[in-house]
Amino acid sequence: xxxxxxxxxxxxxxxxxxxxxxxxxxxxxxxxxxxxxxxxxxxxxxxxxxxxxxxxxxxxxxxxxxxxxxxxxxxxxxxxxxxxxxxxxxxxxxxxxxxxxxxxxxxxxxxxxxxxxxxxxxxxxxxxxxxxxxxxxxxxxxxxxxxxxxxxxxxxxxxxxxxxxxxxxxxxxxxxxxxxxxxxxxxxxxxxxxxxxxxxxxxxxxxxxxxxxxxxxxxxxxxxxxxxxxxxxxxxxxxxxxxxxxxxxxxxxxxxxxxxxxxxxxxxxxxxxxxxxxxxxxxxxxxxxxxxxxxxxxxxxxxxxxxxxxxxxxxxxxxxxxxxxxxxxxxxxxxxxxxxxxxxxxxxxxxxxxxxxxxxxxxxxxxxxxxxxxxxxxxxxxxxxxxxxxxxxxxxxxxxxxxxxxxxxxxxxxxxxxxxxxxxxxxxxxxxxxxxxxxxxxxxxxxxxxxxxxxxxxxxxxxxxxxxxxxxxxxxxxxxxxxxxxxxxxxxx
Numbered sequence: 124x125x126x127x128x129x130x131x132x133x134x135x136x137x138x139x140x141x142x143x144x145x146x147x148x149x150x151x152x153x154x155x156x157x158x159x160x161x162x163x164x165x166x167x168x169x170x171x172x173x174x175x176x177x178x179x180x181x182x183x184x185x186x187x188x189x190x191x192x193x194x195x196x197x198x199x200x201x202x203x204x205x206x207x208x209x210x211x212x213x214x215x216x217x218x219x220x221x222x223x224x225x226x227x228x229x230x231x232x233x234x235x236x237x238x239x240x241x242x243x244x245x246x247x248x249x250x251x252x253x254x255x256x257x258x259x260x261x262x263x264x265x266x267x268x269x270x271x272x273x274x275x276x277x278x279x280x281x282x283x284x285x286x287x288x289x290x291x292x293x294x295x296x297x298x299x300x301x302x303x304x305x306x307x308x309x310x311x312x313x314x315x316x317x318x319x320x321x322x323x324x325x326x327x328x329x330x331x332x333x334x335x336x337x338x339x340x341x342x343x344x345x346x347x348x349x350x351x352x353x354x355x356x357x358x359x360x361x362x363x364x365x366x367x368x369x370x371x372x373x374x375x376x377x378x379x380x381x382x383x384x385x386x387x388x389x390x391x392x393x394x395x396x397x398x399x400x401x402x403x404x405x406x407x408x409x410x411x412x413x414x415x416x417x418x419x420x421x422x423x424x425x426x427x428x429x430x431x432x433x434x435x436x437x438x439x440x441x442x443x444x445x446x447x448x449x450x451x452x453x454x455x456x457x458x459x460x461x462x463x464x465x466x467x468x469x470x471x472x473x474x475x476x477x478x479x480x481x482x483x484x485x486x487x488x489x490x491x492x493x494x495x496x497x498x499x500x501x502x503x504x505x506x507x508x509x510x511x512x513x514x515x516x517x518x519x520x521x522x523x524x525x526x527x528x529x530x531x532x533x534x535x536x537x538x539x540x541x542x543x544x545x546x547x548x549x550x551x552x553x554x555x556x557x558x559x560x561x562x563x564x565x566x567x568x569x570x571x572x573x574x575x576x577x578x579x580x581x582x583x584x585x586x587x588x589x590x591x592x593x594x595x596x597x598x599x600x601x602x603x604x605x606x607x608x609x610x611x612x613x614x615x616x
Contacts, residue, residue, distance in 0.1 A: 127383040151429050156240040158269065160251070162231060163201040163213060164290055165282045165592060167582065176200035176292035179594055180578050182348070183329040192344075197582070201592055202290035203285060204234040211254040212283065214238060217263070217539035221492025224277045242268055248528070253590050255285045258524035260588040261541050265530035268510060274567040280592040282577060298348040298595050301534035303327060303372070306338035308353055310368045310382035312428075319367040320358050326410055327353045328599070338377075343557065350596060354403075354410040355380065366413045366425045371405055374431075383425040387461035390421035393440035395475060396452070399424070404435040407580065417465075426461050435607045438463050450613045453606060472560040472611045473506040483554045485546035488537065493544040495554065498534035506532055509560040510569060514586065516546055516553040525588055529573070532553055532558070544562040555586065556613040565608040571601050572612070 139480060161241055170181065180199040185192050212231045216224040216238075224244065229236060243249055245265040253260045262281075269276060304599070305325065313319070325332045325339055327347035339345060347353050353372045357380065359365040370380040389399060389592075401413035415422045417440070426436065436456040441450050454468045458610050469475060481500025488494050495515065503511070514527040522542045538544065559572045570591060577590030595599070 127415060128525065131328050132271045140155040143493050148152075149322075155242070155494050156239055156273060156277070157239060158249075158273070159279070160231075160235065160239045161278075162204055162208070162234040162236075162283050163280060163293070163579070163587075163592060164204055164287050165199055165590070165612075166292075167197045167199050167315040169613045170196035170198050170529070172597075175294050176297075177295035177400055177515040177593060178297040180582075180598070181595070182582055185330065188244045198608055199607075200292045201280070201282075201577075202287075202292045204287055204290065206233060207287045207290070208234065208253070208258070208283060208285075210540055211285075213252050215250045215252060215266070217242055217248045217250055217541075218244045220488060221537045221540040222490045223540060240273065243269070246438045250541060251281070252537050252541055253284050253588065255524070257363070257522060259541060260284045260520055260524055261539070262589040263530075263539050264428070265528070267531045268529050271510075271531070273530040275568055275570055282587070282590040284588045298350060300329070300346050300348055302343070303345040303347045303353050304338075304340040305353060305355070305372045306335060306377045307370050308379050309357075310380045312384070313368065314384070317367065321361060322357070324356045324358075324363070325353060326356065327351050328408070348595065350407075352405060352408045354405075354412070356412050363413055364424075366401065368404065368411055369403075371431075373406075376475070381427045381430065383427050385426050385428055385461070386423050387463070388421065388423050389415070389417065389424055389438060389465065391417065391440075391464075392476070394420060395444050395450075396440040397443075398441050400439045400441075401426075402437050402439060404606045405431070406598045407603050408432050409603045409606050415508060426456075436461075438465075439605050440465050444613075446480045448478065448480075448613065448615050450475065450611055450616075452605070452611045454609060455607050468609065469611065471507060472609060473503070473509070473558075473613070476612075477502040477505045478613070479499075485549040485552070487546045490540070491543055492540040493538040493546060493549075495536045495538060496534070497554075497556065501534060501556075501564075503532040503534055503558065504543065506558075506560045508532075508563040509558055510572065511556075511559075512572070514553075514555040516555075518551045518553060519548040520544075521545075521548070527588060555615065557612070560611040562609055562612065565607060567610055568601055568605060570597075570604045574598060574601070 136593050178198045182197045184195045184605045201244045213228055214236050216227040248263040248265050251262045321335050322333050325345050330344050331347045332343050356365045356369045359367045366383045368380040369381050394415050399415040400411050415424055438454045440452045456508055465493040479500045484496045486494045509532050512529050516525050521544050561567045574593050576587040
């Protein structure tokens with residue numbers, strides 16, 4: 124058998140690490156930080172024909188056709204690739220200038236590979252390279268990106284790009300789906316002058332059901348996944364902008380809803396944001412309780428005088444700062460400061476005044492690496508803290524079909540030179556840019572950022588080659604945790 128490893132990268136075969144040194148306690152040198160990659164193939168199929176495969180994500184939609192309700196539901200499952208890509212998938216190190224580290228290429232074995240963080244050159248990258256016919260799909264992670272996020276990225280399960288026949292999906296206990304039965308009563312704190320709508324809206328992670336009754340049973344078909352805590356909301360008008368009272372299913376049998384009689388203001392200076400969502404993270408779930416228009420530059424929303432100790436409220440604003448760009452700004456309510464100055468919150472993370480409409484420029488460096496310069500229209504040096512994902516699709520005769528780079532914030536990116544890419548041929552290239560900005564003091568789980576590209580890709584957008592694969596329960600808890608901190612997602616897609 125051929126030797127599968129050339130140091131400094133090591134490959135993991137059937138759980139055995141090939142190579143020298145490491146963090147396992149030998150006497151050959153200082154301890155090193157080992158990262159483990161496991162590659163699997165993500166696919167989708169109709170929920171109705173899912174053959175006991177462990178569900179990692181799902182879409183759920185109901186269509187009304189006459190008297191009938193048609194449920195459209197697809198599920199994502201993953202399969203170990205075993206030996207299918209032993210000769211078509213490898214990892215390799217590169218330096219800050221884009222040049223490759225000699226003797227650092229290692230093919231995966233049984234869909235697994237490992238490497239040591241300390242072996243990546245400073246400002247260099249760990250590169251995942253997949254051979255797909257005459258093309259290569261590449262995903263690169265900078266050393267700083269991996270080092271900053273090692274607590275959650277040391278063991279990564281990643282997707283592969285190409286279809287692989289005759290794989291066996293992972294099986295296991297997926298989150299069961301079943302109809303909800305729940306009963307509430309109106310809040311005793313509602314004054315007689317606060318007249319509300321007679322409709323109550325019951326919400327799960329999958330759907331929402333409206334009813335004039337304070338209780339629903341299985342006949343209402345509010346489908347929910349195991350572990351979901353469903354919510355109920357009641358409004359003052361015919362839409363969901365003015366929350367009157369709300370509740371969560373685990374408050375008890377015939378639980379009393381909480382009255383929202385306090386009013387807070389939301390305003391902005393720049394006119395970027397049009398819509399706001401008022402959300403609540405409760406235990407390990409997140410629910411949207413109100414949606415507000417900010418078309419006039421300011422608005423208001425209702426909140427309770429005394430909320431549950433397990434609740435964390437947040438305002439999420441969505442906008443389009445310049446042509447071809449969109450952003451989402453999450454602002455948790457801290458220290459009961461319910462009134463929100465959106466522009467002030469934005470500027471603490473990254474002021475969108477440092478963004479303009481423009482196009483990246485390209486050049487080849489002295490060592491023939493491709494340099495992508497985005498500094499003419501975005502200045503990430505003005506950000507508090509964060510990370511970025513830059514994905515390049517050459518659209519020319521280059522053997523690189525797509526190269527995606529996860530890294531710390533930088534406006535000039537030197538692309539690891541897996542293959543030579545001529546800067547002169549990049550005029551028609553597609554450059555996708557996505558950023559997550561945060562406060563330095565906040566611990567944002569970077570898997571939240573990475574996961575969004577995986578789910579988009581598998582369910583149709585097809586813009587990620589080696590996406591991070593998470594389970595449904597992980598994703599649900601992750602979304603609830605991240606909703607409790609300030610962050611902004613900015614993207615030109």
